[in-house]
Structure formats: structure tokens, C-alpha cells
Amino acid sequence: MKTVYGLLTRTEAILAATLLLLMTALIFVGGLARMMHTPLNWTVELATCCFAWACFLCADIAWRNNMLMSIDALVERLPKPARRGMLYLNYAIIACFLCYLVYSGGWLAWISRARSFQGISGVSYSWVTASLPVGAALLLATTLLKVRDALRQDGILRPSRERA
Amino acid sequence: AQQQFTLRFNHVHNPSEPNAKGFVNWAKRVEERTKGGLKMQVFHSAQLGVEEDIIEQIRQGAAIGQNTDAARLGNYVKELAVVNGPYFIETKEDAFKLGNLESIKKWQDELATKHGIKVVCSDWVQGKRNFFTNKPVRKPEDLASLRIRTPPAPIWQESIRALGASPTAMSFGDIYPGLQQQAVDGAELVYPNITASNLNEVLKYANETGHITLVNFEVVSAQWFNKLPEEYQTALVEECKAAGQAASAAMEEAAKADKEKLIKAGMTIVSDVDLAAFKAAGEKAYEKLNLTEARKQVYKELGR
Amino acid sequence: MTNMLIVALLFFVLMAIGMPVAFAIGIAGVVFFVQNPDLPFTIPAQVTISQTQNFALLAVPLFILAGNFMNRSGITERLLDLASVLTGRLKGGLAQVSILLSALMGGVSGSAIADAAMQSRVLGEEMTRRGMSPGFTAGVLSFGSILTPIIPPGIGMILYGTIGQVSIGRLFAAGFIPALMLGLGLSFAVWLTAKKRNYPPQRTTRPSLAEYGSAFRGGIWALLFPVFLLAGLRMGIFTPSEIGAFAVVYALFIGILVYRKMNAKGFVHALEISLGDVGAVMFLISLSAIFSYGIVFERIPEVISEGITSITDDVSLVMVLIVILVIIAGCFIDATVLIIMMTPIFLPLVRSLGGDPVHFGIVFIVAATIGNFTPPVGAAMYTVCSILKVRVGTYTRESVPLMIAIAIVSLLLIFVPKAVLFLPNLLFG
Numbered sequence: 042m043k044t045v046y047g048l049l050t051r052t053e054a055i056l057a058a059t060l061l062l063l064m065t066a067l068i069f070v071g072g073l074a075r076m077m078h079t080p081l082n083w084t085v086e087l088a089t090c091c092f093a094w095a096c097f098l099c100a101d102i103a104w105r106n107n108m109l110m111s112i113d114a115l116v117e118r119l120p121k122p123a124r125r126g127m128l129y130l131n132y133a134i135i136a137c138f139l140c141y142l143v144y145s146g147g148w149l150a151w152i153s154r155a156r157s158f159q160g161i162s163g164v165s166y167s168w169v170t171a172s173l174p175v176g177a178a179l180l181l182a183t184t185l186l187k188v189r190d191a192l193r194q195d196g197i198l199r200p201s202r203e204r205a
Numbered sequence: 206a207q208q209q210f211t212l213r214f215n216h217v218h219n220p221s222e223p224n225a226k227g228f229v230n231w232a233k234r235v236e237e238r239t240k241g242g243l244k245m246q247v248f249h250s251a252q253l254g255v256e257e258d259i260i261e262q263i264r265q266g267a268a269i270g271q272n273t274d275a276a277r278l279g280n281y282v283k284e285l286a287v288v289n290g291p292y293f294i295e296t297k298e299d300a301f302k303l304g305n306l307e308s309i310k311k312w313q314d315e316l317a318t319k320h321g322i323k324v325v326c327s328d329w330v331q332g333k334r335n336f337f338t339n340k341p342v343r344k345p346e347d348l349a350s351l352r353i354r355t356p357p358a359p360i361w362q363e364s365i366r367a368l369g370a371s372p373t374a375m376s377f378g379d380i381y382p383g384l385q386q387q388a389v390d391g392a393e394l395v396y397p398n399i400t401a402s403n404l405n406e407v408l409k410y411a412n413e414t415g416h417i418t419l420v421n422f423e424v425v426s427a428q429w430f431n432k433l434p435e436e437y438q439t440a441l442v443e444e445c446k447a448a449g450q451a452a453s454a455a456m457e458e459a460a461k462a463d464k465e466k467l468i469k470a471g472m473t474i475v476s477d478v479d480l481a482a483f484k485a486a487g488e489k490a491y492e493k494l495n496l497t498e499a500r501k502q503v504y505k506e507l508g509r
Numbered sequence: 510m511t512n513m514l515i516v517a518l519l520f521f522v523l524m525a526i527g528m529p530v531a532f533a534i535g536i537a538g539v540v541f542f543v544q545n546p547d548l549p550f551t552i553p554a555q556v557t558i559s560q561t562q563n564f565a566l567l568a569v570p571l572f573i574l575a576g577n578f579m580n581r582s583g584i585t586e587r588l589l590d591l592a593s594v595l596t597g598r599l600k601g602g603l604a605q606v607s608i609l610l611s612a613l614m615g616g617v618s619g620s621a622i623a624d625a626a627m628q629s630r631v632l633g634e635e636m637t638r639r640g641m642s643p644g645f646t647a648g649v650l651s652f653g654s655i656l657t658p659i660i661p662p663g664i665g666m667i668l669y670g671t672i673g674q675v676s677i678g679r680l681f682a683a684g685f686i687p688a689l690m691l692g693l694g695l696s697f698a699v700w701l702t703a704k705k706r707n708y709p710p711q712r713t714t715r716p717s718l719a720e721y722g723s724a725f726r727g728g729i730w731a732l733l734f735p736v737f738l739l740a741g742l743r744m745g746i747f748t749p750s751e752i753g754a755f756a757v758v759y760a761l762f763i764g765i766l767v768y769r770k771m772n773a774k775g776f777v778h779a780l781e782i783s784l785g786d787v788g789a790v791m792f793l794i795s796l797s798a799i800f801s802y803g804i805v806f807e808r809i810p811e812v813i814s815e816g817i818t819s820i821t822d823d824v825s826l827v828m829v830l831i832v833i834l835v836i837i838a839g840c841f842i843d844a845t846v847l848i849i850m851m852t853p854i855f856l857p858l859v860r861s862l863g864g865d866p867v868h869f870g871i872v873f874i875v876a877a878t879i880g881n882f883t884p885p886v887g888a889a890m891y892t893v894c895s896i897l898k899v900r901v902g903t904y905t906r907e908s909v910p911l912m913i914a915i916a917i918v919s920l921l922l923i924f925v926p927k928a929v930l931f932l933p934n935l936l937f938g
């Protein structure tokens with residue numbers, strides 16, 4: 042289980058980094074080609090498609106590494122049990138929201154198959170749309186793992202053997 | 206008590222443009238005629254969202270409308286894209302007839318039943334598009350190797366390629382700096398676009414090719430439209446046509462006034478364009494996009 | 510209207526219980542759709558994705574990437590050597606350099622958020638290492654990027670000019686003097702703070718001519734960075750939305766081929782940091798679209814606009830009111846998006862009262878950007894604070910002098926239109 046998840050996060054990071062670099066390369070090449078009077082119009086389109094996937098994969102990476110900003114000033118004044126309670130409440134609301142994004146994003150990708158990507162017939166915009174439900178599913182997995190870690194810290198779940 | 210309906214209508218134009226005023230006029234007429242039963246709120250400058258997004262919302266039954274064009278509708282019913290082809294329609298009067306043609310009606314029915322998009326009317330003519338460049342263009346060869354900013358839809362790109370230029374996709378906001386820094390050599394737009402964005406500061410020539418007459422389509426959700434009482438449906442459609450034809454006339458006047466403004470600002474108008482050569486060149490776009498048959502059918506019904 | 514009040518209230522409640530702002534804004538925004546069951550439930554997903562299809566926003570990840578690569582390319586050290594030679598004897602010298610760098614970068618970067626993110630990576634650590642408090646460091650880096658959108662070319666000016674039918678040439682010319690005023694204002698606030706807190710200078714002796722020479726030689730590629738980017742724009746190789754890609758390639762070129770400092774490990778490390786940075790910033794921008802949808806749908810800007818004219822019809826006072834509203838809206842919405850949304854609403858109002866559209870444009874763009882730096886929420890503030898690991902409360906407390914400086918200059922810009930209009934009138938008649 043642990044190694045499977047490790048493999049997944051590794052793949053996610055490599056994919057996100059590749060997309061960011063590909064996006065940069067595409068925009069760069071697009072500019073050069075236009076300067077040489079042979080405009081390549083597909084570079085911009087492919088770059089924005091990479092952008093969507095990179096954004097949501099990176100969002101998961103940021104969430105896992107606690108890089109999403111929050112205002113903790115109020116919560117930190119609470120006594121510890123209340124603080125932990127707030128943490129679980131946060132995770133619960135976020136998990137519900139992410140479930141909703143997975144469902145509505147997935148449904149949107151399915152019903153809007155006919156929408157073409159940038160007007161290119163045969164290329165569906167659903168390839169872009171799918172980035173959100175996939176990203177939200179990864180964020181959901183990360184959230185659930187955060188819940189597990191929190192439960193272990195609170196002694197509600199037994200700590201995993203690897204960590205002990 | 207009578208049932209209340211509200212339609213939120215989205216378009217990309219600036220509130221001061223004749224089209225934008227036309228939509229507000231349409232909304233007012235509909236509300237008056239239905240005695241407030243059908244209210245229309247107009248959102249200018251694409252405030253409600255990206256055109257393609259709105260069309261998807263419409264397909265899902267939202268009480269939202271959008272001003273769009275044949276190229277975008279062509280993504281759903283391929284034949285409709287023909288209206289956006291080079292030299293397809295030459296006058297606004299011909300454009301007003303489109304909605305009554307059997308072929309167009311058939312394609313619009315397909316759009317409504319298969320894709321949930323109801324065309325309310327197509328009587329909004331934005332005017333003729335010309336090439337704006339920094340060297341005079343009189344024949345297709347003059348466009349050779351010129352990078353012309355073109356909207357990103359394939360029909361558009363093919364049309365511009367057929368006419369001899371290199372179509373270059375670029376967002377609207379990048380046109381001005383793109384021209385200033387010579388990332389592109391020109392654009393194809395209507396006169397009011399030039400004055401609205403002050404593109405005359407970076408463009409010298411207006412070449413009156415008139416290669417595309419841009420016809421706008423007003424669309425709403427078919428699911429929502431079918432729920433309206435019949436007299437509301439009629440009011441919405443008839444007032445759309447009336448307001449659209451009035452706005453089209455205003456657009457034509459605005460184009461003339463803007464042309465005068467541009468001459469005063471020092472822009473050179475090239476009017477001795479070899480139109481026959483451009484029309485012949487435009488044929489390639491129809492062949493490439495398999496729209497020759499669709500055009501033949503519409504022309505037959507138009508009596509052309 | 511009441512629907513959106515509930516949404517706004519919920520947003521603050523969620524933030525108060527410590528929820529990450531990105532989630533708080535998205536979740537509160539969805540509640541608007543719960544109250545409007547007629548709207549397709551897929552709209553929140555759709556508008557979130559649409560944000561990533563906005564070509565103007567592509568500059569954000571590109572400049573984050575460029576910043577992290579620059580950090581590993583050896584540019585930073587050389588730039589800091591140069592800075593230390595030039596400003597080493599000034600109190601708070603490095604903070605002054607950050608403001609100067611913002612001005613230099615302003616000419617090439619379209620987004621204040623991207624600029625703030627890059628500078629946090631490039632200068633942030635060094636500034637705190639040299640004895641400046643983290644909160645003040647974050648404040649300087651964040652507020653300094655206000656220069657970015659008004660030094661040409663700025664995506665904000667291009668958008669405003671296009672949407673509002675205002676000459677972009679005039680807008681470009683109009684940005685310089687206000688940028689100078691803001692830069693001097695911030696610089697003065699930094700000097701005063703550094704003096705009060707007695708931030709020690711880095712050196713006590715005057716550098717020798719040889720030291721000047723070697724610092725300039727070492728830093729020449731860093732100094733040429735904005736120059737090359739500007740040249741890329743001027744020669745028409747890139748458009749303003751594309752220039753970030755050129756910045757990334759330039760940073761790599763310098764790191765690998767010129768300074769030969771970047772190895773495979775450094776490259777991978779810079780990429781890893783970028784992934785988190787891009788995720789944190791773009792997720793917030795994407796989800797904020799859910800919130801904005803309700804604002805537009807309920808026509809809140811129009812209601813506000815009518816409210817303003819019922820209070821006063823003096824054009825300067827109207828501008829002050831608009832600036833306040835725009836700063837509040839900037840808490841939730843990225844400056845680019847704000848300009849797209851609000852220009853068509855406020856510009857006609859100002860025009861009808863006899864205001865100058867170029868003057869208003871600069872004031873409006875500055876205000877739209879300020880919202881990104883000010884508490885309680887703001888994308889640039891969060892970016893800087895999360896990169897430097899500074900609490901928002903600390904940031905707020907320590908940024909007070911900078912806020913006062915910007916407030917004074919903003920008021921000057923509103924009430925002295927000549928400061929904005931002098932250059933464009935000189936150049937265009």
C-alpha cells in the first residue's frame with residue numbers, strides 16, 4: 042500500500058514537472074517560429090492543455106506539503122481539543138467538496154464530449170476538463186491520508202509499523 | 206398569476222458598441238411585450254464567462270443566452286460553419302433571409318434536438334471584415350507570408366490561409382503589442398474594432414477585401430425555451446429579429462463613421478482590391494472544409 | 510444579493526476555522542449554486558478549469574519557474590554581491606535592492622503575483638539571513654511588486670486599454686511617473702523603518718574601484734536579464750503573455766552555459782520547489798472563479814456602481830470610492846481578472862463624470878494590484894508569506910509603513926492627474 046502510494050506521488054511529480062517544462066518549451070518555440078514567419082498555431086493550444094493538468098497536479102503536491110496558505114491566528118488561540126476538532130472539521134468539509142469536484146468535473150467531461158478543444162474538430166475539450174476530476178481525486182486521497190495521520194497522532198489509530 | 210422567467214444574456218462586446226446597445230434594446234422590447242413576464246438581463250464584455258463555457262451551460266438547460274457565431278456552432282452541426290466562409294454572404298439583407306431557409310432551419314433543428322442549443326435568431330450582422338496591415342494589399346499574392354492575427358477557430362484559419370496569408374492565433378489583448386513589436390504583420394477585423402482598440406496607432410492600411418461578413422447568432426437553451434409559454438417564445442424570437450436588424454443597420458453606420466475617423470487619423474484606405482481574385486482564392490476554404498455542398502444548397506434556396 | 514451575503518459570510522467563517530484560503534473560497538462559492546438549483550451544478554467545475562485556459566495567466570507559472578531556476582543559476586549570488594557593493598553601507602540595503610529589482614522586473618513581468626513569488630525565492634532568504642525581520646521582508650517583497658503592472662508592458666494595461674477603448678500607447682507612457690512615485694515612496698518607508706530599527710549595514714568601508722568592477726562584471730548577466738527580456742519583446746519575438754517562457758530559457762542558459770553553476774541536482778531541486786509554488790498559487794486563482802461567478806450573476810458591481818453615484822458625483826471622490834471597493838474586491842480576485850470584470854463597469858461611470866480614462870486606468874490598475882497585497886486576504890501576500898513561512902498577522906503588522914506610503918502616493922495619483930498625464934500628453938499631444 043505504502044509503496045504503491047509512493048510510486049503514485051513520484052509519478053505525479055514527474056508528470057507535473059514534465060508538463061511545466063513542455064508548456065515553457067511550446068510557448069518558446071511558438072514565439073521563435075512566428076519570428077521566422079512560420080507561425081505554429083497549435084503550440085499555444087497544447088500549452089494551455091498542459092497548463093490545466095499541471096495546475097491540478099501541482100495543487101495536490103502543494104496540499105500534501107502543507108503549502109496552501111491559511112489564517113491560523115484565531116484557531117491557535119483555542120485549547121488543544123477544540124483545535125483538533127477544527128482540524129477534523131476542516132478535513133471533513135474539504136473531503137466533501139473534493140468529492141463534489143470529482144463528481145461534477147467527471148460528469149462535465151462526460152456530457153460535454155462534443156465540445157471541441159479550441160475548435161479543432163476531433164479533439165474533445167474533455168481532455169482538458171478531465172484534469173479537474175483527476176486532480177480532485179488525488180487531492181481527496183491526500184486529504185484522507187492527512188486524516189489518517191491526524192488520527193494516529195491523536196492515538197485513535199494505531200501508528201503504522203513502518204513508522205514505529 | 207403569470208409565470209415569471211428571467212434570461213441572462215452574455216456577449217463579448219463593449220457596452221458602447223451598437224451591438225451591445227441592440228441587446229439592451231432587445232431585452233427592453235421583450236420585457237415590455239410580455240408585461241414583465243420574461244425579463245432579460247444583459248451581461249456585456251463576457252462578464253458571465255467564456256463563450257464556449259456559456260454554450261455548454263446552455264446545453265445543460267441553464268436560463269442563459271449567448272451571442273455567438275457560425276464558426277462556434279459549426280463545432281456541433283458542421284454545416285452551419287458555412288455562414289462563416291469567405292464571401293458567403295455579401296449584404297445584411299441576405300443575412301436576414303438566412304433564418305427562413307429550409308437548409309438552415311434543418312441544421313438549426315438538429316442543433317436544438319441533438320445538442321440542446323436553440324437559435325433564437327441570426328439577424329445580427331456585425332459587418333464586413335477587412336485586412337489591416339502595414340503595406341497595401343490588392344491581390345491575394347500581396348498577403349503572401351504576411352502573419353495575420355486570426356481567431357483560433359479552424360474555419361477561420363482555413364479561410365485566411367485560402368486567401369493567401371499565414372493565419373496566426375493570438376489573444377485579442379495581444380494584438381496591439383503584437384503589431385507594435387511586429388510579432389504579427391496585420392489583423393483581419395471590422396472597422397469598429399480598429400477604432401475601439403486604437404489599432405490605427407500600429408496599422409497603416411485598411412485593405413477593403415470584405416472577405417467575411419460576420420453574422421452573429423443568438424442562442425439560448427432549447428430545454429428552457431420549450432418551457433416558455435408560446436407567446437413568450439414568439440416575443441423573444443420576433444423582438445430578436447427586430448432589434449437585430451436595427452442593430453445591424455447601426456453597425457453599418459458605425460463602420461462608415463469609424464472609417465471616416467480612421468482616414469482623419471491618417472490611415473490609408475485601399476479600395477481598388479481585386480475582389481474576383483480574392484473570391485476565387487476563397488474557394489479553397491470550402492473545399493478543404495467540405496462545405497461546398499452546404500453552400501450550394503443555401504445559394505439555391507437564396508436564389509443566387 | 511442576500512445569497513451572496515451568505516456566501517461572503519461563510520467564506521470568512523471557513524477562514525476563521527483555519528481552512529486553506531483556496532478551499533475556503535471555492536467551498537463558499539459553491540454555496541451560491543446550492544441556493545440557485547436552476548443553475549447547472551457543473552458550472553463551478555467548468556469555471557475552475559476555464560481559469561487554466563486563460564492565456565494571460567500562463568505568465569504566473571512561467572515566472573515562478575524562472576525565479577526558481579535563477580536561484581539555482583548563480584545569478585542570485587552575483588546580484589547580491591553587486592547589491593552589497595552598491596547599497597552595503599545603507600541601512601536595509603537589500604530591501605532597497607528588492608524595490609529596484611521590482612522596477613527592473615516590472616518592465617518584463619506582467620503579473621505582480623508572479624513577480625512577488627520570484628523575488629521571494631531570489632531575495633527572501635538572503636534578506637532575513639542578513640538580519641531583517643521575516644515579516645518586514647515579506648512586506649517589502651510583496652508591496653514592491655506593485656511596480657510590475659504599471660511599468661510597460663503590463664498585461665493589466667493592455668487588458669484595460671482593449672476593454673475600455675483607451676489608447677494603449679498613452680497608458681504605457683502614463684505608467685512611468687506613477688511607478689517612480691510608488692518606488693520612491695516605498696524606498697522612503699524602507700529607509701525610515703531600517704533607520705528606526707537600526708538594521709545594521711552590511712559593510713562599513715567604501716568599496717574599492719576593483720570591487721565595483723568585479724561586482725559589475727559578475728552581475729552583468731543578471732543586470733542584462735530584464736534588458737534581454739525587453740529586447741525579446743521589442744524585437745517582436747515574444748508577446749507580453751509569452752515573455753515568461755523566454756525568462757525560463759534565459760535563466761537556464763545563464764545557469765548551465767554562462768555561470769556553469771546549475772547541475773542536474775540543482776535543476777531537479779528548482780523544479781520540485783516550483784511544483785509546490787505553482788500549485789499553491791494557481792489552485793487559489795482557479796477556485797476563486799467559483800466565487801466570482803456569483804458576484805457577476807447577482808450584478809453586484811452594477812449595484813455598487815449605482816450606490817456610488819448616489820453618494821457623490823465629484824469625479825475625484827468617486828475615484829476614491831472605486832479604489833476602496835477595488836481593493837476590497839482584490840482580496841478575492843486576481844488583479845487580471847478584476848480588470849477584466851470591473852473596467853466595463855467603472856470606466857463608463859468615470860467617463861460620464863468627466864474623468865480622464867488614462868488617468869483613471871493607472872489609478873484603477875494600481876488599486877486592483879494593491880488588493881493582492883493587503884490583509885485579510887490577497888494572492889501575492891499569501892504567495893510571499895507561504896514561501897517565506899511568515900504569518901499573515903506578522904506580515905500585516907510589519908507592513909504598516911509600506912501601506913501608508915502606498916496610500917499617500919495613491920491619493921496623490923488621484924488628486925494630481927497631471928502626475929499621470931504629463932508624459933502621455935508630452936508624447937502624444
Ligand code: NA
Pocket residue numbers: 614615616617618619656657658659660661662663664
Ligand atoms: Na510590467
Ligand code: NA
Pocket residue numbers: 836839840841879880881882883884885886887
Ligand atoms: Na487584499
